[in-house]
Amino acid sequence: DIQMTQSPSSLSASVGDRVTISCRASQGISNYLAWFQQKPGKAPKSLIYGATSLQSGVPSKFSGSGSGTDFTLTISSLQPEDFATYYCQQYIDYPITFGQGTRLEIK
């Protein structure tokens, strides 16, 4: 199975900050990497697929980069609605696997 490891597990930031979340795959996954945002009590929301492609309707403050084993999600100019848990996911091979999540909190 391909293991997905996110860092950090939690992160405190202020409104207006720019933050980066990392995701590492245990083996190369090309660009078969997605990012999701989840708020408490809500379903996950797709942000990015193909490592860098923004889902329709997602603001450009979210961006993804990377290929192979190392990936990043960058969120610029944090707003109160961005504070949530973020998950990466590989979908190149079964079983599809998710990272453990990164909880982004308000400082």
Next chain:
Amino acid sequence: EVQLVESGGGLVQPGGSLRLSCAASGFTFSRYWMIWVRQAPGKGLEWVANIKQDGSEKIYADSVKGRFTISRDNAKNSLYLQMNSLRAEDTAVYYCARGVIHDYWGQGTLVTVSS
């Protein structure tokens, strides 16, 4: 507007069965792979099963293989998850999602396995 609405969750005893449904609307259901993902209370996301557009290919996580069955009815725009031999560790919110890239998700349905 794309909508996915899960139903069928509830409280069931260990060893029991439950059938979840996911009603799809706002898109051509038969053109997409469909997926079930679950989330245990306070935990992360876990992929459960995928089904191809025509139902000819079904793939399961090892944790549910042989106990759960994914199916679909394209005429009814519906996705299903038949869950048998349920265990306490199957307790979770179950989400259906659209496509390989999971671009739309339902709101989830809670399954609680407890005596």
